[in-house]
Amino acid sequence: MxxxxxxxxxxxxxxxxxxxxxxxxxxxxxxxxxxxxxxxxxxxxxxxxxxxxxxxxxxxxxDGTLETTGRNLDLAVAGTGFFRFMQGEQVVYSRNGQLIMTPEGYLENAQGARLTGFPAGVGTGGQPVPLQVPSGAMNATATTGVEASFNLDARADLIDRATVPFDPADGNSYSYANTGTAFDSLGVEHTMTMYFSKTADNTWEVRVAVDGNADAANVGELVFDSNGLLNEAASTFPTYGFTPGGGADALNFALAFDGTTQFGQDFNLDNLNQNGYTAGTLVGITFDDAGNVVGNYSNERSQVLGTIALADFRNPEGLQAAGDNVWVETATSGQPLLGLPGSGMFGSLESGVVETSxxxxxxxxxxxxxxxxxxxxxxxxxxxxxxxxxxxxxxx
Structure with a gap:
């Protein structure tokens, strides 16, 4: 014995x-x-x-220690959750987020397993698929809305339209002008100029010209109360329309003047934004804390290309190690619970760091x-x- x-x-x-x-x-x-x-x-x-x-x-x-690498494609989960990979036809799970991008745009680990996630805009209601960064360009988008806020000088002289017709070339036919940018459906940039003319007490005429072409129909009116605040109900906000030519669709956009005031101060531009942009090519990707794969383009725009899926298990100790630093689910571990980084019980996603042993x-x-x-x-x-x-x- x-x-x-x-x-x-x-x-x-x-x-x-x-x-x-x-x-x-x-x-x-x-x-x-x-x-x-x-x-x-x-x-x-x-x-x-x-x-x-x-x-x-x-x-x-x-959890292991998070160590900074400075490499954009190195990821780590700060908290609970596993990365979900497709290794051939098998789903595997890992805490190793060292990734490379293949020529086809897939995010893979060193063993060729592809990182999975949800398509852009789908969220957890969709089925996880291997994430692929598209190589195509971002399409141009025509300007459909412009947001602007100014201070219009209440001390400006009145302009009588009966005796002083509007003329973009005559600075005496308007009180103030400011220039911005608009894009047509082909992504061609056009110069948009707004002309403000004080036509009565607390009343301003607003004209818009694109590439110097001022159409008589593109005229609005801003009305202010006695405190210098914009009275939107009494104001007129038309849809400004132009024909840019060159094969582009007609350019139509609305102007919003939220926050515009009329005080006894110099003319001043506080804010000017428009929602159009030209086409752009992909120059790189980044990851945010919520697991979104964000594409950055040469037109200085970005868009979400997909969202990384995380998985957790009721009994992680029941996972079976499969080598190459991955695990597979078993009856003991239970089925995977899928979610998004930073939501519920799942940890946030950290970019440029790895989780050490x-x-x-x-x-x-x-x-x-x-x-x-x-x-x-x-x-x-x-x-x-x-x-x-x-x-x-x-x-x-």
């Missing part, structure tokens, strides 16, 4: 050494989770135990010494049992 007890101890100690050695070997592996061995004694109705056995090898899914190398070296002593003690038990048996054999 003594030999079997010692042999069981040797087998258990050898596995413990394997686990500790594997932890030490992967102390620098990004996203690696260390393991520990649980032992159980063995009894079979005897007063003296029959030795020991390995009851389980448990994985430690505590959660193995404490100092502690692992101490565990190695203890495992070594355990192995040596069991070999000593065998040696003593051999000496006792030899003594019994030599009895006369």
């Amino acid at each position: 003594g030999f079997s007890q010692a042999l069981s101890g040797l087998n258990a100690a050898a596995m413990n050494l394997d686990v500790v050695g594997n932890n030490i070997a992967n102390s620098q592996t990004v996203g690696f989770k260390g393991s520990s061995v649980q032992f159980a004694d063995v009894y079979a109705g005897a007063q003296v135990g029959l030795g020991t056995r390995v009851a389980a090898v448990l994985q430690d899914f505590s 959660n193995v404490d190398l100092t502690r692992a070296l101490v565990d190695l010494i203890i495992a070594q002593r355990n192995y040596q003690a069991n070999t000593q038990t065998i040696k003593v049992q051999d000496e006792v048996l030899q003594s019994a054999v030599n009895l006369r």
